[in-house]
Amino acid sequence: MTLSFYIHIPYCIKRCGYCDFNTYTPAELGQGEVGRSEISSRYMSSVQREILRAAKELQTKQLPQITTIFFGGGTPSLMDPLDIARTIAKIDEIFSLTKDCEITLEANPDTLNEMNVAGFAEAGVNRISLGVQSANQKVLATLDRTHKNSNVQRALELAVQNGIKGRSIDLIYGTPGESVAALEESLDFALSLPIDHVSAYALIVELGTRLARQVASGEIATPDDDEMADKYRIIDERFNQAGFHWYELSNWANSLDARSRHNQVYWNGGDWWGVGPGAHSHLDGKRWWNIKNPISYMNALDNDLTIIAGEETLSESAKSDERIMLGIRLREGIARDELKKIQEEVVARYIASEAVDQSAWDMGRLTLTLKGRLIADRIVRDLVL
Ligand SMILES: C[S@@+](CC[C@H](N)C(=O)[O-])C[C@H]1O[C@@H](n2cnc3c(N)ncnc32)[C@H](O)[C@@H]1O
Ligand code: SF4
Incomplete structure (x- = not known):
């Protein structure tokens, strides 16, 4: 048996106006005065506690080997590389990693520098997934992004220099006001980068976000289905020409090896343990999910209380529907x-x-x-x- 770990990091420096992920600024969690390294060490200790719980839970069987680990967020690149290293070492010590275990870290371009990229590589991270979204300044402003294109280039150069082989970026298309020329500008930029993988997501206007309020008030208008379809065609064509081929609707890779093995576990109905607040897990047709609030999650682990908020066992027909959907x-x-x-x-x-x-x-x-x-x-x- 094999298993994957998803490790959720629920922190961001600033919330982007379109994003409804389970993530918070330290101030929102009442940790505004706490230093970044303290936040990292406290949070990652809780993560390690949950990993120990996972091992106990699975102990009746032979412990599975770990084929992929994905640090997702939020902004995992805000964590101290030493805490990431300890977490990977802990998983290896308890479960053992396969020799070619894929270890991905999601990163925001503003948070990477010479020191931490070297540290993440040293920790064993061999794949980086960078939130780029767009290269057009107007689109980046509508999306509330703070980074500059030069930060993206620098971050990926550092990944190359430190031998991080898997390098992916996220793009968003269909932002209100994004012209075809602005999309082309993002694609030109993306294809000039040293990457082997790209995810391109249609912008979703999530309820409760600042973007949703701007759309509801008529301040900005979202594109129609025809425009979204045209943009998808342009993206697919440009990536194809550059040797990146789709393997999932929103994902393109320039070789079989560059495909995200972790995401393929999800899409193929494999088993994974989701660590962290709000994280979902799936084992043998059983699913469960953790309590959402990071502080409640950490306190529950400290006090030996349950962190599970809900669970379900999939019926045969639900499993079949899910296989079709994915x-x-x-x-x-x-x-x-x-x-x-x-x-x-x-x-x-x-x-x-x-x-x-x-x-x-x-x-x-x-x-x-x-x-x-x-x-x-x-x-x-x-x-x-
Ligand atoms: C955890 S973030 C990536 C790392 C880092 N937090 C960052 O944003 O730079 C995951 C990705 O989800 C995508 N995403 C988030 N909210 C979205 C939305 N409402 N519509 C489409 N894509 C979204 C973005 O492409 C983002 O890069
Ligand atoms: S898109 Fe990334 S940086 Fe922005 S709020 Fe969501 S998780 Fe945080």
Whole structure:
């Protein structure tokens, strides 16, 4: 048996106006006066406590080897590299890492410098995922981002110099006011960087965010579906020309090896333990999730109390729906024999409209064409409802 660890870091220096992730500024948590290294050491000690709990929980079986670790956020690059090193060492000591264990750290360009990049590499981080979003100054301002393009270049150069082999960036497209020229500017910039992977997400206007309030008040307008589809086509074409091929709807890599192994565990229904406030876990069809507030999470661990906020065991039909929802987003798609007769009829309709690949279907797989990728959500709804 193998397992992956997701380790949530719930801190950011400033909240971006579009983001509703479970993340906080130290001031929001009443830790405004506490130094950054103290915050890191206190929080990462709690993380290590949860890792010990995971080991106890799994002890009845032979402890699994760890194939991937993903420090996600929030902003994991705010943590002290020594705390990241201790956490990785703890996991290795208790569970043991596979020799080629993929260890990713999400980073904000403003938080990386010569010292900490060297420290993260030394700790064992071999993949970095950098939040870039756009290279256009107006779009960056609408998104509330604080970084400059030069910080992105510098951060990735440091990753290269320190031998961090996996280098990915996140882009966001469809920001209100983003022209096609501004998108092209971001793509030119992205493709000039020393990266092997890119994630490009359509901007989601999340309820409760500053962006949602600006949209509701009419201050800014969101793009329509046609504009989003045009932008997706442009992104896919530019990446293809540069040798980056899609392997999941929002993810492109320039080699098989550069694909995110951690994310593939999620998409293929594998097992992972999510450590940290609000983190979700999945083991053998059972899911659970932790309490959301970081301070309550740390206090519960300190006092030997439960950190679990909820759990569910997936029924066979829920598992099958989930396989469809995730699998359809993958280049490899879904095996035809996973589908029921009634779902095959839905597929036939989409083959007729050229959203599903006829020849792959004839060979036993449901995979989407470019046209299908643009309406993947609609196809999923028709298949699982
Ligand atoms: C944890 S952040 C990445 C690291 C770091 N916190 C940063 O932002 O630089 C994960 C990514 O989620 C994406 N994201 C967050 N909120 C989003 C939204 N409302 N719509 C689309 N993408 C979003 C962004 O691309 C972001 O880089
Ligand atoms: S996008 Fe990244 S930096 Fe911005 S608030 Fe979300 S997690 Fe923090």
